[in-house]
Amino acid sequence: AQSVTQLGSHVSVSEGALVLLRCNYSSSVPPYLFWYVQYPNQGLQLLLKYTSAATLVKGINGFEAEFKKSETSFHLTKPSAHMSDAAEYFCAVGASGGYNKLIFGAGTRLAVHP
Amino acid sequence: GAGVSQSPRYKVAKRGQDVALRCDPISGHVSLFWYQQALGQGPEFLTYFQNEAQLDKSGLPSDRFFAERPEGSVSTLKIQRTQQEDSAVYLCASSFAPTGKNTEAFFGQGTRLTVV
Numbered sequence: 001a002q003s004v005t006q007l008g009s010h011v012s013v014s015e016g017a018l019v020l021l022r023c024n025y026s027s028s029v030p031p032y033l034f035w036y037v038q039y040p041n042q043g044l045q046l047l048l049k050y051t052s053a054a055t056l057v058k059g060i061n062g063f064e065a066e067f068k069k070s071e072t073s074f075h076l077t078k079p080s081a082h083m084s085d086a087a088e089y090f091c092a093v094g095a096s097g098g099y100n101k102l103i104f105g106a107g108t109r110l111a112v113h114p
Numbered sequence: 115g116a117g118v119s120q121s122p123r124y125k126v127a128k129r130g131q132d133v134a135l136r137c138d139p140i141s142g143h144v145s146l147f148w149y150q151q152a153l154g155q156g157p158e159f160l161t162y163f164q165n166e167a168q169l170d171k172s173g174l175p176s177d178r179f180f181a182e183r184p185e186g187s188v189s190t191l192k193i194q195r196t197q198q199e200d201s202a203v204y205l206c207a208s209s210f211a212p213t214g215k216n217t218e219a220f221f222g223q224g225t226r227l228t229v230v
Contacts, residue, residue, distance in 0.1 A: 004156075036221075043118070043205060043221035044157070090156050099145060100209055100219055101170065104156030 002027045002093050006105035013112055019063075019078040021108045023091030026072065032094035033074045034102065035065055039087045047089075050074060061085070086112045116140075118222035120206050126228045127196045135191045135225045139208030146189050147219060148181055149205040157205055163189060196229045203227070 007022040025031055032051055036044040048059025055067045065076045074091060088109050092102040119138040127133050139146050144165055149157035150173075160179070162170040165186035174181070178196075183189040193200055203224040211217040 009154075041223065043223045044207075045221070046218050049218070092156075095159075099162060099164070099169070100211075100217055101147065101159055101162060102149075102157070102219065103159070104149075106154075106156050 002031070002095055002103050004091050004093050004103055004105035006089075006091050006108050008108055009106065010109050010111065013081045013110070015083055015112055015114055016080050019076070019081045019085065019110065021076040021089050021091075021110065023065075023074045023076065023105060024072050025074060025091070025093050027093055027096075029096050032100075033065075033067060034092040034094065035059065035063070035074075035076050036090045036092060036104075037087050038090065038107075044090065047076070081110075081112045083112050083114070086110055118206055118208055118220050120204075120222035120225050122225060123223065124226050124228075126230060129197060129229055130195050131229075132192065132194045133196055133227065135193075135204050135227070137189045137191070137206030137208075137222060139187065139189070139206070140210075140220055141187075143208035143210050143220075144186075145209040145211065145217075145219075146183055147207040147209075148189070148191050149207065150175075151203040151205055151224070153202070160191070160204075193227075196227075198229050201227055201229045 003026045035047040091105045095101040146163040148160040151157040159173040163183040178194045205224045207219040207221045209217045209219045
């Protein structure tokens with residue numbers, strides 16, 4: 001069975017500091033991995049996705065993530081946090097079965113303070 | 115439309131009442147998903163449609179939950195005899211490709227259901 005674990009339900013950083021949100025996955029088949037962002041009272045927006053091409057994936061808003069098979073990790077990073085990055089972030093794995101059914105982690109709420 | 119539209123945005127139901135939640139996917143999108151997001155949790159898969167066919171309903175928590183997409187576009191999620199544990203945000207998502215694994219799923223803003 002596939003699963004996703006996000007370490008840290010809350011992360012707080014200063015504006016301009018490095019953002020690191022952790023995600024570990026479990027999958028018996030090569031995974032398809034995603035990061036989504038959710039702003040208050042909004043739906044989910046795709047930040048980036050890993051589909052077995054390059055292991056370093058660049059997404060929108062300056063975010064990137066690196067797929068590390070040996071560590072079963074797909075951590076999300078951004079070199080310099082902006083106030084507008086404050087939101088909830090979800091890591092997800094695409095379940096096997098031929099369509100894009102997603103299994104989500106519990107989420108990490110990112111706070112950015114001046 | 116430009117994006118996935120869900121209605122109503124907010125619904126308060128008395129325990130035991132039936133509710134119907136509507137999803138208008140992006141025009142031309144073949145795949146449609148429903149997810150349930152409890153407070154403080156990540157979304158959990160409920161059901162999947164490919165056009166009008168419901169190919170996966172493994173996530174529906176009980177037989178009180180029913181979903182349909184009769185013409186392969188608009189979908190309705192119905193919950194009968196609502197209970198307090200049904201309180202959650204219900205998210206709809208659609209994607210263009212029917213079977214591709216790499217296609218982005220576009221999410222609606224969700225319907226927040228509160229059962230009192």
